[in-house]
Amino acid sequence: MSDPVRRRAHGDVLELLERRHGFGVRGSGCPAWVSARLDRALDALAPEGGGTLDGAVDILRRDPGRLAELAEVLRVGETRFYRDPPQWRALEERVLPSLGERVRAVSVGCSTGEEAWTLGMVLDRARGKGYRVVGMDRSEVAVESADSGAYPREDARHLPSDLAERYLEPHADAVRVKAALRESVSFTVRDAMVGPPPGHWEIILCKNVLIYFGDEAAERAVQLMLRGLAEGGVLMVAKSEVPRVRALGHRAEELAPGVTVFRS
Template identity: 65%
Template sequence: MAPSAERRRAHAAVLALLEKRHGVGSKGAGPSAWMELRLDRALDALALDAGGSLEGALGLLETEPSRLEEIAERLRVGETRFFRDPPQWEALRKVAVPAFATRERVRALSVGCSSGEEAFSLAMLLDAGLGRAGAYRVVGMDRSEAAVAAARAGCYSLHQVSHVPSELRSRYLSEADGQLRVVESLKGTVSFVARDAMIGPPPGHYEIVLCKNLLIYFGNEAAERAVSLMLRSLADGGFLMVAKSEVPRVKALGHKAEELAPGVVVFRG
């Protein structure tokens, strides 16, 4: 059933606040069905503390910033896995890593790293491909303190590591208490920081920046800011890789794409 006019107005008001303060939005097309569901759940919970009305719930969002932060977290679905989208990882392994092999140190960044699978995937790829101590450094950033804490632990279930190739799994993961932990030698090459994409990457210049399945939660203005900041952080010859589904959107923002490998697109500064 379609939301009532009152609900639609409430959704629009919340999204306007989220876009302004957190960069979360619906890209100007109105909320999707899954976003409406999460907004409704959040508004209903707020209304219980505001006399049962949507108007009261919106008032709480204006006066209590932490309540808006909670909704932003609900709308950010931190789904991630090791080596998500294999063609992109094959292009990184076969094209990008060899191209950077002569550099003294390769720096890579995972933006919106969630619980760390993408950042550790990068580290495995770089460690296996470069094969020398101190040859690379990986940084993972996510605005969620809880996600960063989970990433730093480097501990995953058997299901979570099911996409790790067997040769990398045996080399970089060790089993303990029914779970798999990232080995300390690899863990020491990756650092995690709680940081919002609206602020931009940590200081430095990066050969590889991955930002996959994060821009889908941003309105156009926030997406443009995030992309511009990431492109600005690239080292000479470096590139930004987004999810395949996000490529048309980044192109629409005016950024020029180039093929890293057949069917795999990246953006350069």
């Protein structure tokens, strides 16, 4: 971002979000899609704020309701099917063979569900039965979208062709997850800050979620997830989040070049 005025406005809003809503997205670690959503929000508020970005920031500073609305928009994270293929391959080739017959998996901060459905596809292809996937997100809107299992047709292009053919079907002008897979994948409204659902989980995915948390909140979320792991279970975060979890002092294991998991 080359515009210093816009860069300062972003920083001011992110500071507000961190202080009032616990967001930890700051500085150079801010993803491009977060910046794009901030731009849209600030540009929409600018006319009301005297035509300036500083005026837009002042509106957010004075109006807790609008700031909360922006926080909700940003919490519906950007996601896609089969994001970061090396992680999925390592999960299928290195993690699943070491687990027992029953595999329980949870996708924390699942947003609109693509990651949870991908996890179901990978488990179903490898196991065929004896697995359960739960996707959880604090956003009711995101969970409702995820539970529908319907996505724009072009979203399927991110999946390996065999998974797309096996688990997706045409639905109007979109695609939808087939009924057989839907029997083993479910979604619930739940905040990452209260940890995964009760029970012990062989696989916990929490990708591109910790970027929203300050250090104290991130440590709490990671601790809760690690406590929720079954014996031999793994926690997998986004590649960009691995250094942060390492810095918190948790035990890491490299499964493949660039693919790291954490254990309790």
